[in-house]
Amino acid sequence: NDSILALMPKEYACKSMREAYHALPELTGNFIHDFENALSKNEVCYRDFSLNIDDETHWFNSKITPLFNAGGIAIGFSQRITNISDRKKVELAISEKNHELKSAHRELKEIIENTSEIIFKLNLDNQIIFVSPEFERSLGFPGSKIVGKTISSLIHPEHRQRFENELAEARKTGKSTTHNIFRAVNRDGIDRWFNISAKFVRNTQGAPFIGIVFAQDISDLKLTMDSLSASEERYRSVVNALGEGVVMHDNKGLIIACNLAAEKIFDLPPGGALGDALRRSNITAIKEDGSPFPMQEFPAAITLATGQSIHGVVMGIYKRSGELVWVVINTEAVYYTSDHTRPDAVVASIFDITEKKRSEETLSAHTKQLQNYSDKISGILDSITDGFIALDNKLEVTLWNKVMETETGISQYYATGKKIASLNCFMLNDAVADVCREAIRHYTTKNFEHFVPEIGRWLEYSVYPLGEGLFIYLRDISARKQQENLLALEKRVLEQNATQSASLNTTVDYFLEGLEEIFPGMLCSVLILDDDGKSMRHLSAPKLPKD
CATH class of the missing domain: 3.30.450.20 (PAS domain)
Structure with a gap:
């Protein structure tokens, strides 16, 4: 074939094997090897080889056939060389595409095996025909156990109908319009929450024939979001995961x-x-x-x-x-x-984490606002001129204003968190603690007056129970109490003086004794002029020594 000979190297065409091997040892050496095999094994040998001709690669096929005489003795061989460049280019292109497909398959497998989402593949009856390894990691069931079952059987009964409705809508539109939250139960019977979306692959006629469902386990995220939202759940619903x-x-x-x-x-x-x-x-x-x-x-x-x-x-x-x-x-x-x-x-x-970050910022803002309110309330309480205490239901101090610090010598830092009985405070004795317990038990306000001998003053106690404890408001009523006692003493003195046995001496004694009782530490005496008009003598001095 002249066209093939024209493409073959001039060092090989029409040359002896010795000459060709000397000029092209690699090419000719392969042919010599084929020649020897053909003669020794009595078989046809084929070989594909390439030649670079005018900066273009051409592919050829060598067919070497042994020749024998009538007696079966090898007398030579024939070589047929065929140009297979077009066929070879097609084969190489197919090989390259196969490599690309394998590479894409490895990448997809890497994603499926490492993603934290569960990936389901569904048939037209919503039966599972494939599930990714994350399913077993999330729920504890082997994937083989649920292949062939409908995907809705995995959803909690309370959510199943909604899931089926949204899956049907996704089948109509081609994919989920949004991610939705559904509940499932793992192998241990514990609820797990998933963010689920679906997409349906359509055939050339536009009809869905394969469904892909993605399920992201958001149980930990939901728990975190619920925890962050606990203080605000009265004002807004839990944010979507x-x-x-x-x-x-x-x-x-x-x-x-x-x-x-x-x-x-x-x-x-x-x-x-x-x-x-x-x-x-x-x-x-x-x-x-x-x-x-x-x-x-x-x-x-x-x-x-x-x-x-x-x-x-x-x-x-x-x-x-x-x-x-x-x-x-x-x-x-x-x-x-x-x-x-x-x-x-x-x-x-x-x-x-956009919603989570917004929740954290909102929570931080609310915390600052609560701190501001707390500082303002503390300022107001510190400005109150009377004592103010807040206790929890265990009678442990949660608030202790500056008046209490001044009157008792006990700092707020020391008092906070301690039971009032352990403070050994003269203003909060066992009787006061009993009243506090009764106010909490019956959830009723208590008001009583108590004389505190350690400071020589009368205090009015107002106890107000709340859901988590109570407030105690202590007000100094010594001046009012003294005025009341003076009025009562005046009345008793007038009644004493109106009796037939009353005398100036007994009446004055009764009056001075009452004054000394109202004002502890006070000593009273009344002096009168003797009949001679020159000397003084005691008419009454109840607590003065007789001599």
Whole structure:
């Protein structure tokens, strides 16, 4: 074939084997090996080989057939060379595509096995035909146990009908319009909460034939959100839990995989992130303090450059709409080969914490507001000129104002948290404690007066019970009490003086004794002039020595 001979090297065509081997040892050596095999084994030998002709690779097939005489003695061989370049190019293209498909399969498998979301694959009857390994990690059941069952059988009965309704709506529209929260029960009978979304793959006629359901276990997040919202649950409902996004970058930083949660976080259309560059210039990111987040400090960029895993990086990202979304990013390097010098890809998990961050900021603002209220109340209580105490139901001090500090010498720091009985305070004796217990037990206000000999004053106690304890208000009523006692003494003196046996001496004695009783520490005496008008003598002095 002249066309084939024209393509063959001139050092080989029409040359002896010795000449050809001397000029082209590699090519000719392979042929010689085939010649020897053909003669020794009496078989046809085939070999594909390539030649670079005019900077273009051409592929050929060599067929060597042994020749024998009538007696069966080898007398030579024939070689047929066929140009197979077109066929070979097709085979190489198919091989390359197969490699790409295998690579994509490995990447998808990496995502499925490492994502914290459970991924279900459904048939047209909503029966599970595949479930990812996260199912067993989350609920404790082997995935093989639920293959063939309807996915709604995993949902708690209280949520099952709503789930079926939303799954049916997703089948009509092609995907869930939002992420929804459903409850399931794990192997130990403990409730687990999941953020679930669905998407249905359609055939060429537009009809759904495969369903993909993503379930993100948000039990820990829900517990955290419930805890943060406990102090505010009277004012608003518990905030919705959020899903986790997964993004994979290749070794050039291009996004090669992105799940639905990530598309929702970044406000992207389905598949809109694929092929996007890690270092695109139109992304605006900030740190927690509001400063710019440099591209070279992005977790995925660091992992891609160093292979180092990054965890718990908080980043604020502005969506195209201008909305700021806060996320926590974790990254892991992916290696396809044993050479770990540089990652072949990076998997990033992106958790939306926008609502959580807002809740923390609101909680912080409320805490500051409560602290301001507490400071104002403390200021008001400190300005009160009477004693004020707050106790819990165990009669332990929770508030002790400055008047109590001054009157008792016991500081608020020392008194707070202690039972009143352990303070040994003369103003809060056992009788006062009994009244407090009765007020708590019957949930009734108590008012009583008590003379405190340690300070020589009368105090009025007002005890007001509350749901978590009580308040005690102590007011000095010594002046009022003395006035009342003086009026009562005056009345008794007038009644004494009106009796037939009354005399000036007995009446004055009765009056002075009453004054000394009302005013402890006071000594009273009355002096009168003798009949001679020159000397004085005591008419009455109840507590003065007789001599």
